[in-house]
Amino acid sequence: MTEDRRPAKKPPMRDVLAEAAFALFLERGFERTTVDDIVARAGVGRRSFFRYFPSKEDAVFPDHERCLADMTAFLADAEGGDPVATVCDAARLVLRMYAENPEFSVQRYRLTREVPGLRTYELSVVRRYERTLAGHLERRWAEDPSAGPDASLRAEVIAASVVAAHNNGLRSWLRSGGEGDAGAEVDRALELVRAVWGEADERPAAQVGAVQAVSGGDDEVIVMVARKGAPMWRVVQHIESALGSA
């Protein structure tokens, strides 16, 4: 009834709990804060906490569930283009979530660094992102006859690389206290992965037509002839095999 007269009539209990929990975690530390402390500050019943958060750790990462859903939706929509570039873009969704609340993200980062239980919990969250990315790569390559028999292996390795690169850039930004451009760090890191594993899309890229090794001068000289349009990892494989038989 007072819907339009009081804009902030009733903040959802989930947010109230998350804020109370986080404030207490910063004050006393995660482990010295009990769920009873949290619900006391939030002014709600203890049972309600576990209605909104399956565990105490979940209250520290209240937005990952939504972000994971966003990533899944993003990948479901993505159709064409280089799958590796697509999962790199998907990883940037996570960065964006962190960048939306820099102070919160930095404080949470410091908290997580110090509490082993939170580090472990974060690992399980990161793992879900990684599985989501790997699943997308596998699905894309499952219908691609040129993907090769080791597509599943590549999918897992690339997903792990993307996550590691993303987290490297993200942590670098978090360690700096949220100063500077978070996107630039992560872009640089992801570009390393995309350059190694991705097919080239907008740029011209190489498809190996022939690789041969010849001798020249005192150093061995390799001459590679390549044509554009194929995955970079395959170039590397061809270089390797050519070098092996040189």
Next chain:
Amino acid sequence: MTEDRRPAKKPPMRDVLAEAAFALFLERGFERTTVDDIVARAGVGRRSFFRYFPSKEDAVFPDHERCLADMTAFLADAEGGDPVATVCDAARLVLRMYAENPEFSVQRYRLTREVPGLRTYELSVVRRYERTLAGHLERRWAEDPSAGPDASLRAEVIAASVVAAHNNGLRSWLRSGGEGDAGAEVDRALELVRAVWGEADERPAAQVGAVQAVSGGDDEVIVMVARKGAPMWRVVQHIESALGSA
């Protein structure tokens, strides 16, 4: 006093507990087994369990602590050669530990797959291996002026790749019920990583001397001149930059 007359005089309590725990986990499942159940079967006091295992989950992975120490020692001894190849070899130590007890490893794998708490715990263990490998790469490259400014990023990405590749091969072997050659699967997986990221050691490898792009026919043709002796990832970077300016 009966040291030499009774070879199996007194099995260490840690082993007794681990065996009792594992047997019960297989019978009733992990979550339906309490620590009281375990110590009852082992015939020891409840307090002793937590003396040997910090948590119930630790009883499922009784040998990872030793394996982690082995890996640390292995990496500390490793001096020359390609750091990437070295961490690949270090990863194989983990495989060897699994292969020492195939039945146990396979049963534990099935158990871990079904219990979320064990999956999460395993992630934290895997993370420690990953950090150990990444630390080695960073240390090796810290003294190498040719390593480049992004050595830390590469270290983390490569460590993640090595772990992902290793686990891909390992899981494939575990899913097969411990049949076949575990080493072959993992070797194949790790070779993919080493081919992409490693310097070549025994094989001749490429050091990029010059990269240029020319036109030929209707497809664009790239001619790369490379000399042996330098990291493969740098070859890729040069190819990328050459293609970008083509």
Next chain:
DNA sequence: TTTACGAAGGGTACTGAGTGCCATAGGATT
């Protein structure tokens, strides 16, 4: 207006992991 109903929250009691503290036993040392 009354009744029915379903969603949201509160309260209580319970299980079980993990910890701190102290007691005790058994072997080795002096």
Next chain:
DNA sequence: AATCCTATGGCACTCAGTACCCTTCGTAAA
């Protein structure tokens, strides 16, 4: 024999997480 020292057992406690049931309140149907 007195004394350590280490390994172990026993208890009591905290706290996360769960099962079950109760209350409340807004809404829709009668």
